[in-house]
Amino acid sequence: MTEQEFDELLSKYADVVVRIGLNLRKGQRLILRGILDDAPLMRKVTESAYKAGAIYVEPIYTDERITRIRFEHADPESLTEVPNWMLTRYEEYYERMDAELAIQSSDPELLTGINPELIAKSRKATAQKFEPLRKYENTTNWCVVATASPAWARKVFPTVPAKEAVEKLWAEIFASCRIYEPDPVAAWQAHVEKLKKYRDYLNAQKFSALHYRSPNTDLTIGLPEKHLWQGAQAEFKNGITGIPNLPTEEVFTTPHKDKVDGVVSSTMPLNYGGVLIEDFNLTFENGRIVKVTAKKGEETLKKLIETDENAARLGECALVPNSSPISQRKILFYNTLFDENASCHIAIGNSYRDTIIGGEDMTEEEFAAAGGNKSLVHTDFMIGSDQLDIDGIKADGSRVAVFRAGEWQ
Numbered sequence: 001m002t003e004q005e006f007d008e009l010l011s012k013y014a015d016v017v018v019r020i021g022l023n024l025r026k027g028q029r030l031i032l033r034g035i036l037d038d039a040p041l042m043r044k045v046t047e048s049a050y051k052a053g054a055i056y057v058e059p060i061y062t063d064e065r066i067t068r069i070r071f072e073h074a075d076p077e078s079l080t081e082v083p084n085w086m087l088t089r090y091e092e093y094y095e096r097m098d099a100e101l102a103i104q105s106s107d108p109e110l111l112t113g114i115n116p117e118l119i120a121k122s123r124k125a126t127a128q129k130f131e132p133l134r135k136y137e138n139t140t141n142w143c144v145v146a147t148a149s150p151a152w153a154r155k156v157f158p159t160v161p162a163k164e165a166v167e168k169l170w171a172e173i174f175a176s177c178r179i180y181e182p183d184p185v186a187a188w189q190a191h192v193e194k195l196k197k198y199r200d201y202l203n204a205q206k207f208s209a210l211h212y213r214s215p216n217t218d219l220t221i222g223l224p225e226k227h228l229w230q231g232a233q234a235e236f237k238n239g240i241t242g243i244p245n246l247p248t249e250e251v252f253t254t255p256h257k258d259k260v261d262g263v264v265s266s267t268m269p270l271n272y273g274g275v276l277i278e279d280f281n282l283t284f285e286n287g288r289i290v291k292v293t294a295k296k297g298e299e300t301l302k303k304l305i306e307t308d309e310n311a312a313r314l315g316e317c318a319l320v321p322n323s324s325p326i327s328q329r330k331i332l333f334y335n336t337l338f339d340e341n342a343s344c345h346i347a348i349g350n351s352y353r354d355t356i357i358g359g360e361d362m363t364e365e366e367f368a369a370a371g372g373n374k375s376l377v378h379t380d381f382m383i384g385s386d387q388l389d390i391d392g393i394k395a396d397g398s399r400v401a402v403f404r405a406g407e408w409q
C-alpha cells in the first residue's frame with residue numbers, strides 16, 4: 001500500500017464513520033476520544049465532520065504510557081483521584097446533544113504486570129465519577145471505531161515486522177468495515193437491512209428463553225417479558241439514527257437479570273483494561289455468577305465481577321453467525337469491538353435501557369422489576385463457535401432452532 005493509497009482509504013473510512021456511524025448533523029459539535037496513535041484518523045474525521053457541517057470538533061487524547069506510569073509510580077491511595085471537570089465536560093456535550101466518537105486502539109498489554117487490585121480500584125473510581133452520565137445513555141449519536149495502533153498490531157501479528165503488522169491490521173480493519181467496497185456507504189446500507197431482518201424475526205418470536213449448547217456450555221438465558229432485540233442501527237434520543245459500532249454484525253437484547261442458569265465457557269480471550277483473561281468458565285444460578293475459573297487472569301476476572309452488587313449478573317446476549325466477515329478472518333483481535341463481532345457473546349454487568357420495551361422511561365426500580373440489570377460495568381466476552389447450537393424457548397415450552405453449528409437457522 002502506498003502512502004497515497006492509504007490516505008485515500010483513511011478518508012473513505014472517516015466518511016463512513018461520520019456519515020454512517022455518527023450520521024452527524026449540520027450544527028452539531030463533535031467530541032473525539034482516542035490515544036496518540038489515533039491522530040491520523042482523528043484529523044480525517046475532523047475534516048469530514050466540518051465538511052458535514054460540524055460547528056466544533058474537540059479531540060481528547062490519552063497518552064497510554066502516562067496511564068501506565070501512573071500505576072507504576074503514583075501513591076496507590078491516589079489512584080481514585082478523578083478531576084470533576086471530566087464529568088462536567090461530558091455533561092455539557094450530552095445536554096447539548098452533541099455527537100461523540102470513541103476510538104479503541106489500546107495496547108492489549110498496556111497494564112500487564114500491574115496489580116489487578118490497583119487497576120480495579122482506579123477503574124471503579126472512574127466509573128463512579130461518571131455514573132451521573134448514565135442518564136444520558138443513547139441521548140446523542142455516538143460511535144466506536146478503531147485504528148491500527150503499533151502496540152495493538154504487534155499483539156495481533158507478533159511474528160511479522162512492526163511496520164508490516166500495522167499495515168496488515170489496517171487491511172483487516174478496512175475489510176471488516178467494508179472500506180474496500182466500491183461504495184462503502186451503500187454497502188453499509190445493504191448490510192444494515194440484513195441485520196434488521198434478523199432483529200425483526202427475533203422480536204416477532206417473543207422467546208421466553210434461549211438455550212445455549214456447545215462442548216463446554218449448557219446455559220439457559222431467560223429473557224424479560226418485554227425484552228427487545230436491537231441491531232445495527234440505533235435511534236438516539238436526539239432524533240438521529242446511526243450505527244454505534246463499526247464494524248457491527250450483532251443483534252442483541254438483555255437477559256433477565258435473575259433468570260440465567262448453567263455453565264458457559266469463553267471461546268476467546270478477553271482483554272480487560274490491558275489484562276488478558278483466558279479459557280474461563282462461569283457458573284450461574286438464578287442469574288448470579290456463583291463460580292469462576294480461568295486459566296489466565298482469574299484474579300482480574302473475579303475483581304471485575306466483584307465491582308458492585310450486579311456485576312455478577314448479565315446485561316447482554318448477542319447473536320453473531322460464525323460466518324461473519326470478521327470471524328472468517330480467523331484472527332484473534334484482542335479488541336472487543338472486533339472480537340465481539342466475530343462471535344456470539346454475552347456481557348457481564350449493565351443492561352442497555354433500549355433492550356426493554358419502554359426501558360428508557362422507566363425508573364431504576366421499574367427497570368430492575370422488568371428484568372434489566374444495573375451495574376457500573378459492561379464487559380462483553382465471546383462464547384460463540386462453529387459448535388454452538390441455540391434454541392429459542394417459547395412461553396408454552398416449545399423450541400425453535402435459532403442457531404445450529406454457529407449459524408442462523
Ligand code: ZN
Nearest residue numbers: 250252318340
Ligand atoms: Zn454486543
Ligand code: ZN
Nearest residue numbers: 316347378380
Ligand atoms: Zn456489549
